[in-house]
Amino acid sequence: MAASALTAANAADEFDSLPGPQRAALFLLLLGEQHGKPIWAMLDEEEVRSVSHAMVQLGTVDASTVERLIVDFIQRLSNSSVSGSVERTEQLLMKVFPADQVAIIMAEIYNTSGKRIWTRLSQIDAEILANYLRSEYPQTVAVILSRVRPDHAARVLTMLPDDFALDVVNRMLKLETVQKEALHHIEETLRLEFVGAVAQTAKRDAHEAMAEVFNAFDRQTETRFLSALDDLNRDAAKRIRQLMFTFEDLTKLDPASAQTLIRQVDKTVLCKALKGSPEPVRTFFLGNMSSRAAKNLNEEMESLGPIRIKDVDEAQLAMVNLAKELADKGDIMISKNRAEEELIY
Template identity: 45%
Template sequence: MTMMMPIPEPAELKRYSGAQRAAALMLALGREHGAAIWEQLSVDEIKELSGTIAQLGRVPSTVVEHLLIQFSGEVSSMASLHGSFETTERLLGGILPEDRVKEIMEDIRGPSGRTMWDKLSNVSEAVLASYLKNEYPQTAAVILSKLRSDHAARVLAVLPRDYSVDVIQRMLRMDAVQKEVLHQIEHTLQSEFMSNLARAQRTDPHESMADIFNAMDRSTEEAMLNALDQRAPDSAERIRSLMFTFEDLGNLMPSSVSVIVRQADKRQIALALKGAPEEMKKLFFSSMTERSAKLMREDMAGMGPVRARDCEEAQSALVRLAKSLADRGEIMLVDPKSDDSMII
């Protein structure tokens, strides 16, 4: 096997200091090939290297060639380069004016150094709209203008119509928002909305358990709750108060029932209503067209006797569908903890 002999160091190289060798190398690499290195340097390093380049003068081609070969060998053994907000800002700082760099970096990571707008894009449109409708329309306009267009569209669709039109008009007339205003809005969102949302999302273990009980069949659910009554009656009562049952569907607004009827399996509805009280049947039938209600009654009559367990499973499936629709903000459920309030 033939071994490559190392290229001898040119005599002229001894005249150059470490800083001058680095300056010559960066000059040879140019902007395109040297960008990844420039962005790794601190401001002081960039100033020192730039000053050295400015005073470098003519560099013999043999020196440049040796530096490039040496650099190529060292780079091939590197694991990776590291890109970050800081290195990006340093790179831009060597190319663009300071105010332009600041504007670009604020768009990338937000005025507070972290994209609050990315966080808001993970908040459901129903929750965000519920918050915005209590804010000044101008504030809502600024916030929505910073969100992704698809998310802003969904939020506008959920907001009250007159309010959303007002917000849209303000977004159309909006000039560049002052940085101080963005800072204030971000601070308010962080201190009020996001912190309150985080607290609200700390799930009560009783709520989680109520969801588990909702998924059980009726006989298992009752057996478990009765057993819990003996050991922890307060917990059992709390779970019962948080459970959303098939009977609670009777308290829904007609518009919410209509959504459930459209999305549920028709046989499942028929089975669920087969064992339901007459008032519940009337509520569901009133949410259908006259022809659909007639066909549903005929299907129920044609079923003949059905097992109670099959009816309960169908009712549980409708409850799960209702809760899923509510989580997506498509319907509203009556809050079991309050006679008055509604939750989305």
């Protein structure tokens, strides 16, 4: 026991006496060529020189001292927090890989994270977004609103002070290509300061969640539950009906959006959905197709023969879900409010 304690004490003394460069040198010797090479690549010229000199002077190191080095490293690592960011990642990669390779990797990262930010921003309540943008520079707001869905940008603009909104609109009209660095900075700021905070604090309206549940019901179940809810809580039933997006609501799509949906949906799904739809809905979709395509679809619907209501409901739900996905991407515009569809002559 005494000898063991003495050995441990000697190891501790030897380890404590090792200067930083020699500790680094010892650690790199332990890692060897294969695992140590990436670390060598991250050192600048002066650091390589310092560690190399320390390595030459190291001599033979006792196994217990080596063990002490590893334990010390693990303790430091476990007590340290690690923070990752776009800037930190790019700096690290630049020390390991050629600049042109890093540029390709970072471009992919920026494009992926950037797309997610703008999609998420288009889903955040317009009033919440407007309140955040009030304190930003008009030029920054112009860049942000130029990249979210047009219908969402319109709602946000109506909630901003008139003079401020007009300044933003004027800047959006004059907006030229935004430098990548500036755009990346805006995206990173939005991700860190706004989108993440909203995701953590926002409470979802229970009626919105229930409307999505009702959207997933087949037609008979939906009718049964809404009728029962009418008797229990008429206001809640009314609110859910307003929030629900049904297959019939697809007739509110503008022609360009309707045609985009038709191009994206599987033709078998479209055929089943329209075969069981009311005549006005069928007329709407056929009217947004070429004469030849409409004729072919009518012939395909006739050739289907009788189909189950369940198959129709599934096809119509698939079209509704696809429409929502396309709207989230900004490929089409969805309006739930019938008042928005009224025309003024």
